[in-house]
Amino acid sequence: MLPILWVTSALAADDPPVAEAELQAQLDDLRTEVDQLRAEAVLREAEALAQTAPPAPPAPSRGANAFNPALTAFGDVLTSVGVEGGSVAPGSGPWLRSLELDLRAPVDPFATAVAVIALEQEPPLEGAPLEFEVAAEEVYVDFVSLPAGFSARIGAARQPFGITNRSHPHDWPWPDTPAPIERFLGEEGFTDTGVVATWLAPISATALSVTGGVVRGTLLDPDEVDPVPQWVARGEWFHAAGAVDLGAGGSATGLGDSTTVGGDLVLRWRPSTRRSVVLLAEVLSDLEVAGAYGAVQVQPVRPLFLGVRGDWTDERSALGAYASVYTSEFLRLRAGATAAEDELLATAQLTFVWGAHPTEPYWVNR
């Protein structure tokens, strides 16, 4: 045994040192290969696991109704109590001012159609019977894909005169019609059928727009004595600087020798969606007499809006105060009181919306 060990150790002492280095290199290569195989196994397992990801939920199916217009319904219920000479005026009590159905949808890539159909009662305090009438308040097509900043509206619509006239009563910050609006634009406001086009100047830093059109003439010639159209025009400037919006506009409409003009101003400070202050004023005139209203509205917390408004015309002056509370975007409660000469009008209002999300330009009272 000992001689064999002596021989093998003698032989080993003569092997070159590079063999050990070679063995070490082979060992390192094997380790690397094992690591790579392990990594590949990990990745294969991860790939297999990732393949079984749950599918995304399917889009809701609407079938044949897929292209139906968006439908929104607005309900506007008032309770009006008039006090004249110390007595409650006849006609005081609750009434349904309107139930409006607003339908709108793109017609094709070039136009959007809107129809507003209203079920209305006349104000009972004005002696009107409590009857409902159905009216197509607005039915028009907006051409929204015209070039060079133009858009056009064809149909029956509230005309672009001033600020208040362009929105519906249920969107106003007040429950009643400002006296100058009623005096110069009529009880129902200035709605007419025709063609109106607007050009928005290609200036991104500020908004300058010019509007012009022709309509049938129901405001200035309700008896249709003069078979000529009534023209409408408006110029508007609107600028936003941080939390402040400032807008000014001038409007005019005429038919034959009759002309009505108006100027409007709005200033809104809105540092957040929870607080805002709005100043709003309009002046109207038929070039013989003039009227105006001015309003201030404060939003001290998110759902609460408090406002006052003063009206002046050659026939009437009034001062009113209002408080509006929104339980959500879809339900508003309002209380108001207006004093004019020896009259006092107290109003409670409930306005609610259901259906598609409201798309009205409610930028004043929200």
Place this chain on the structure above:
Amino acid sequence: MISVLFLWLISSGHALDVVCTLPWLGDLTERLAPEARVTVLARGTEDPHYLSPTPALMAKVGTADLYVVNGLGLELWSDRLLDGAGNPAIRPGAPGHVQASAGVPRLEVPTELTRARGDLHPEGNPHIWLDPLNAALAAKNIASGLGRIDPSGAEAYRERAAAFEAEIHERVFGADLVGFMGGALLERLARSGKLHAFLASKGLEDRLGGWLAAGRALRGRPIVFHHQSWVYFIDRFGLDLVGTIEDRPGIAPSAAHRGALKEAMTARSVGLIGVQAIYDDRLARVLARDTGARVVQLPGDVGGTDAASDYFALIDTLVAQLGS
């Protein structure tokens, strides 16, 4: 014809005019098209649900070459803005219109649509950007839109979107793990909800880096938020949502709900109430006082707080504030 004119105008050297509805979209667009003029309509300190479609905003949109919107019903004022802007090239379906959320897996799609449950979003929760993996998808959509209106730059936009995606993967998972497994595979595992279990089974947890590592404290942490904006962040970072102060979106909570929430918070030892800076935090402070929790004001978007100066800083801030 109008599209051809626009493409000619773009290719002849005109700087792109891009309008984005939300700040995070503006940040992504600036990364993809640094030479473009990018305008953002909403501020980070504003509630994006209630932006007013004023003539001033219409004027900004009227001259845009590309209009980028989040979608999923978040910007309901957008249609009115487009109608008044008189710019056919950016209307839905036109080459200049981008819905950033297209293709993003949606969460909280309502099974029952009724206003009795508050102001629901019928297509799912729209606050997609609070999961960084969704921001990478949105960047691809924006890059596609940029390429449509500026074909000469399409390759560059695609490359920048790919680079952004690569950076998102590294920020989410860490460079080491991304180098080992690849960002796309990690994303698929993360979206399937199997990432952490897989890493644990393979002894790879220590190789996880980025926001998921920095946000380890968030996993399983019970929390209450004010509004239901956070489902995508919760899903990615594994928070345990005990409840929201607004149990029905947009509706002030009832006394009964506040009482139930307080009980749940006490039972689950909720230590944190997250409120976006755009919301009134008074109810949160009352709950915090009654339960010993802490209220933290969070940015909901880029610019929502001073710290959230860009998209990466937004996620950094959220991970840091909610993990503290």
